Amino acid sequence: MAGDRQQTTDPHTGSPRRRVLTAAALAPLLAAAPTPARARPAPLPHEPITPGGRELIEPVHTTLADWKKVAKALGRTGDMKRKVMYHTGLPRRDLRVDSHHVRVKAPLALGSHVSFVRYADDSTLVMGDIVVTEHELQDFVDTLQQHRLHLTALHKHLLSQRPDVWWVHVHGHGDDPVAMARGLREAFDGTGTPPDKASDPDQKVDLDTDGIDDAMGAKGSVDDGIYKCIFVRREKITDGKLVLPPGLGSTSAFNFQPLGHGRAAISADCCMIAKEVPRVLRALRKADAKLVELHNHGLTDEPRLFFVHVWAVGDAVRLARALRHAVDATDVVPAGS
Template identity: 45%
Template sequence: MRAHIVAGIGLALLIAAPAHAEPDWAAVGKALGKSGAQAPGHIYRVGLPRSDLKVKLDGVELKPALALGSWLAFQPMGDHDAMVMGDLVLTQPEVNPVMKKLVEGGLEVTALHNHLLRSEPATMYMHVSGHGDPVKLAAALHDGLQESATPLGETAPAPAAAAAIDLDTSAIDQALGSKGKVNGGVYQVGIPRTETIRDGGMEVPEAMGSAIAINFQPTGNGKAAMTGDFVLIASEVNPVLRALRENGIEVTAVHNHMLEDTPRLFFMHFWANDDALKLAKGLKAALDKTASGKKS
């Protein structure tokens, strides 16, 4: 009898306990000026492709999905607060005006650097972070983005059917040991690290930029322009760098994206334009130097 009473009390307390409601994502999208979509891990992710830019690298005009995709991701923290992280693609004249507005709005800049070499016009990548009321964070980010020509719009476009792409994606999947997807004329592959990644004590899911990213843009006759970044711990940096260079893949940047990450991470960006399957095999040689793959 006593056990039934205790169980009943416990159930009543569980029902009565206030649950942390997710933020009003529609209000966040309205404040930002661009709506997003739910991603795994209770993440609200907003894509902000720089479709206004016409960037060329080694004669290849880069599609936004290859290397010009700004994004922001919001993660609930309880009590209607959220953490936001993101990566803003900016031209050099946009950097300081955007940074000024973001800092004034209470956002933190966690990194500023290149991802590419020789691109015309040159692009810079500003990584941002913030904690607090998600609508206020979105409004501050909107004010910062207004200092750039980043296209904004109240609603996200309806998802289009995946178009065919001029690459043997099955062979690429087999070579990498991971399956990708077509997005905006680019074949994108995301590969998580095996350990849990945290920043400032908060878990950083794949949708917030903790996964290895590999992008292929067809350039004809089985070739592809390829870029992305490896997510590495310190002991992996030079083994991966050597594997990439041995396979004809250029390393274009090595740097941080976060400030309080555990484990400490380094992001290695790369570039090549060659036979897509050859490049995929070269990437697999580098992946084999990392703790990456499906989490158990």
């Protein structure tokens, strides 16, 4: 737009003429003009304003007694972790899976599990990572959806596996944890997942665990013959408005299965934020670890989390020392700290 027009008189003819005011000439006039106040929209009554734009809801402490009905609905017993997570493990000991000529034990990479968390608004979150065969997969997902339980990730943890096995990440949030447990139970019953039964887990491991601990910078633990070093993210992780307890959906795990003579098969899962991904992947490849999958586990986590599953076979301590560089490239601490 050229500008406004102002009427003047021609000095030669005395007739009126129009003078054009340019945009440059108009600018000081417009700057001096008062600007009408703009009303700020009022916040919706059900969405109170908070510093981060969200009203975060914290988890609350619970005990095993609070989850008796959930345990009955699942048909399996669980345990408490960090006083807020009711955790139930469902290892697929029924499966005989080989990867790169290694017979994979259930605690190495075939350990299904689900965790329930109660929140300050009396709602409950359930998250899980479930092992299913390719034959079981579609019916398992259909059953979850019938019970309003959501699939948030589908991927593999192992390379060159026989038979084909998939890992399904499950998410549910609502006011009735027992109903969610019943839905999970129905989905599990459509698979070969073994029923809950007493077992005598193997607490012996033929590895230099002190050497692994020194190399990884964390004290590991034995889980049915598998040595595990676990790390958790330092920062607060949220899922929508829910604050996730440390370690729920945000762990890095390095599992060592003894192969004899100090050697181990390692199945690992590194949890990263976006800016850490390139450095971690470089560190893993320099450690001679094979990359399996790079993906997300959740839909609305913040900060956005990425996970890379890896596989390695060799001297356990040497591999642990090399994998430590990948750990150091992420903002994590040992789970027990």
